[in-house]
Amino acid sequence: MSGITVYKDKCIGCALCEKACPFAAITIVDKKAVIDLDKCTLCGACVEACQKFRAIDIVRETTRTPDIEKYKGIWVFAEQRKGVIQSVAYELLGKARELADKLKVPVACVLIGSNVKDKAQDLIYRGADKVYVIDNPKLEHLLDEPYARIMANLIRKYRPEAILCPATAMGRSVISRVAVQLRVGLTADCTGLDVNLDERYLLQTRPAFGGNIMATILSKYHRPQLATVRHKVMKEAVPDPKRKGEIEVVNFDNSFFASRAKILNVVDEVMTTINITEANVIVSGGRAMGGPAAFKMLEDLAKVLNGAVGASRAAIDEGWMPYSHQVGQTGKTVCPNVYIACGISGQIQHLVGMQSSDIIIAINRDPSAPIFNVANYGIVGDLFTVVPLLTKRFKEVL
Amino acid sequence: MNIIVCIKQVPDTTEVRIDPVTKNLVRDGVKSIVNPFDMYAIEEGVRLREKHGGKVTVITMGPPQAEAVLREAISLGCDDAVLISDRAFAGSDTLATCYTLSKAIEKIKDYDLVICGKQAIDGDTAQVGPGVASTLDIPQITYVRKIEEIKDNNITAERATEEGYEVVQTKMPCLITVVKEINTPRLPSLKGKMKAKSAVITVWKAADINADESRLGLKGSPTEVWKIFTPPPRPKGRIFEGDPQESVNQLVELLKDLNH
Ligand SMILES: Cc1cc2nc3c(=O)[nH]c(=O)nc-3n(C[C@H](O)[C@H](O)[C@H](O)COP(=O)(O)OP(=O)(O)OC[C@H]3O[C@@H](n4cnc5c(N)ncnc54)[C@H](O)[C@@H]3O)c2cc1C
Numbered sequence: 001m002s003g004i005t006v007y008k009d010k011c012i013g014c015a016l017c018e019k020a021c022p023f024a025a026i027t028i029v030d031k032k033a034v035i036d037l038d039k040c041t042l043c044g045a046c047v048e049a050c051q052k053f054r055a056i057d058i059v060r061e062t063t064r065t066p067d068i069e070k071y072k073g074i075w076v077f078a079e080q081r082k083g084v085i086q087s088v089a090y091e092l093l094g095k096a097r098e099l100a101d102k103l104k105v106p107v108a109c110v111l112i113g114s115n116v117k118d119k120a121q122d123l124i125y126r127g128a129d130k131v132y133v134i135d136n137p138k139l140e141h142l143l144d145e146p147y148a149r150i151m152a153n154l155i156r157k158y159r160p161e162a163i164l165c166p167a168t169a170m171g172r173s174v175i176s177r178v179a180v181q182l183r184v185g186l187t188a189d190c191t192g193l194d195v196n197l198d199e200r201y202l203l204q205t206r207p208a209f210g211g212n213i214m215a216t217i218l219s220k221y222h223r224p225q226l227a228t229v230r231h232k233v234m235k236e237a238v239p240d241p242k243r244k245g246e247i248e249v250v251n252f253d254n255s256f257f258a259s260r261a262k263i264l265n266v267v268d269e270v271m272t273t274i275n276i277t278e279a280n281v282i283v284s285g286g287r288a289m290g291g292p293a294a295f296k297m298l299e300d301l302a303k304v305l306n307g308a309v310g311a312s313r314a315a316i317d318e319g320w321m322p323y324s325h326q327v328g329q330t331g332k333t334v335c336p337n338v339y340i341a342c343g344i345s346g347q348i349q350h351l352v353g354m355q356s357s358d359i360i361i362a363i364n365r366d367p368s369a370p371i372f373n374v375a376n377y378g379i380v381g382d383l384f385t386v387v388p389l390l391t392k393r394f395k396e397v398l
Numbered sequence: 399m400n401i402i403v404c405i406k407q408v409p410d411t412t413e414v415r416i417d418p419v420t421k422n423l424v425r426d427g428v429k430s431i432v433n434p435f436d437m438y439a440i441e442e443g444v445r446l447r448e449k450h451g452g453k454v455t456v457i458t459m460g461p462p463q464a465e466a467v468l469r470e471a472i473s474l475g476c477d478d479a480v481l482i483s484d485r486a487f488a489g490s491d492t493l494a495t496c497y498t499l500s501k502a503i504e505k506i507k508d509y510d511l512v513i514c515g516k517q518a519i520d521g522d523t524a525q526v527g528p529g530v531a532s533t534l535d536i537p538q539i540t541y542v543r544k545i546e547e548i549k550d551n552n553i554t555a556e557r558a559t560e561e562g563y564e565v566v567q568t569k570m571p572c573l574i575t576v577v578k579e580i581n582t583p584r585l586p587s588l589k590g591k592m593k594a595k596s597a598v599i600t601v602w603k604a605a606d607i608n609a610d611e612s613r614l615g616l617k618g619s620p621t622e623v624w625k626i627f628t629p630p631p632r633p634k635g636r637i638f639e640g641d642p643q644e645s646v647n648q649l650v651e652l653l654k655d656l657n658h
Pocket residue numbers: 285286287288311312313314315326327328329330331332342343344345346347348349350353363364365366369381382383384434
């Protein structure tokens with residue numbers, strides 16, 4: 001039977017498990033851990049906390065993919081938009097190459113779209129041994145149903161052991177359908193990937209609880225292992241024009257392209273030229289900006305740094321910037337090289353959207369603002385003075 | 399128009415913190431709340447009913463205490479509520495969750511639209527919405543920021559993308575997941591609160607939804623959480639106070655050295 005067990009003989013009532021449980025499902029009664037099964041989600045945090053005593057065990061009976069050892073190779077879903085391969089695909093390719101080399105298996109990319117065939121060579125230069133190209137005018141728009149159907153079909157045919165997919169709006173929507181169709185595991189929004197070489201499974205590490213905790217997820221007994229991977233975390237693979245690989249155009253009949261949903265219109269509304277999830281530098285403004293006009297000042301700074309402009313929810317709710325620029329729990333999660341927060345207090349809902357940025361710079365007139373706790377650099381001062389000075393100084397040195 | 403809204407009870411993650419000394423999760427006094435994105439799902443469901451008539455049924459899979467979020471949903475205007483609760487569901491990953499919710503939705507049967515939040519703030523995967531749509535084999539529109547029109551069994555909606563939005567149209571029944579921009583949720587009315595208090599919440603166990611046991615809970619979950627740990631703390635920063643020009647010069651100097 002699947003389930004969780006506390007071995008009373010081994011439990012010393014140290015309460016480490018009680019503290020580790022994210023769901024408050026454990027209490028210590030008479031110096032023994034007691035698990036409230038109505039609250040327990042079998043997440044395993046307590047098993048981890050009890051490694052010293054091994055008093056808690058979770059037994060999982062699970063199904064298995066038949067012929068599991070026949071699944072070989074790492075795939076990357078090479079997301080393209082308007083015929084341009086997204087940089088996130090190159091990041092995943094870099095990671096896929098590293099994992100595949102450890103496992104001594106090939107890397108393949110799946111490139112789906114319209115008029116994309118001539119882009120396949122670039123994927124080979126960047127580390128793919130093979131590229132499956134599905135090129136059809138009906139695939140011009142990124143539609144969930146045909147894309148998922150094609151992916152599932154290719155997977156059944158070629159049996160890769162793992163597939164990395166960008167954790168974008170598109171990637172998450174398509175690959176979730178693929179996972180259900182194949183009945184395999186899907187790990188969301190990974191920021192770390194490694195392999196267990198003995199048993200050949202992926203160690204998929206991801207933030208959860210709004211980034212307050214990290215979890216490593218396994219899918220030991222099912223193939224392929226699917227993972228979406230966060231943008232801007234892995235290093236982009238560099239092209240090597242000498243690399244050789246094979247491009248295979250796979251044809252599907254029309255039934256594969258059917259979609260019950262159709263796209264009537266695509267509207268780009270990003271005000272600056274760079275979309276914030278792609279940007280290497282983000283300059284964000286908060287309530288202290290006081291109005292839309294002040295965001296012009298941030299755009300000037302962003303321009304010098306070749307960056308984009310973001311905003312806190314307070315500024316978005318005021319209507320000073322479009323929602324697509326909101327950073328945070330109910331907006332976008334970003335991790336640029338440099339994040340400059342201007343007049344943003346640093347409430348947790350904002351922090352969860354930007355705290356994995358490489359360098360955080362805060363400008364705030366309140367020295368006790370919580371944003372300074374996560375900042376690598378901070379300037380205490382009036383942003384209306386500091387930002388223009390910063391723009392000017394960067395202009396001088398860059 | 400019959401609408402099903404899926405909601406999840408989650409710990410208020412803004413209060414889940416890591417104790418800096420013991421490195422443990424601090425959740426003393428952490429409240430359970432309706433997943434914030436699901437508040438927009440509830441509101442949109444209720445607004446659509448107000449416009450088109452019909453019924454809003456709210457469902458959740460969770461432990462017995464998840465009943466609280468269903469009552470909250472009723473206080474906000476939902477008509478019926480179903481709690482899908484059984485020990486057999488414990489340990490469900492998104493695949494098993496999608497299966498379980500889909501079996502319950504199939505049992506409710508007459509529906510035109512399923513509404514989910516964009517993602518839950520604890521598991522954070524955003525996989526359940528599209529996964530349920532796929533399990534039910536219905537079309538989906540994810541990240542909906544505005545419903546433009548519902549007419550002749552077709553829904554047209556704006557879907558938020560990284561660059562802006564797309565206008566997508568599909569046939570109903572379908573599933574949408576919603577983002578915050580879609581509406582501003584109302585507060586519960588007094589009448590709603592009273593209704594919530596006396597509402598009878600239907601409870602379905604695994605047997606009630608005709609589920610294949612091997613696809614539930616731990617057994618039906620290909621993924622396992624192997625390890626949970628705290629993210630490494632950010633190093634303490636360098637804060638400049640005093641003359642702004644001097645601060646700016648020093649900061650730019652340091653950044654230059656880092657080659658950014
Ligand atoms: C469910 C939920 C989801 C949420 N999601 C998000 C989200 O996705 N993103 C988000 O950002 N927020 C989100 N919030 C809101 C969040 O809690 C905060 O209210 C919000 O982030 C505050 O924005 P702010 O920092 O711009 O404003 P404030 O908190 O008002 O901070 C303004 C800051 O500016 C400083 N300041 C004022 N004048 C100046 C000046 N002249 N020069 C320099 N500094 C100055 C002040 O000292 C202060 O620190 C969410 C809240 C909830 C409940």
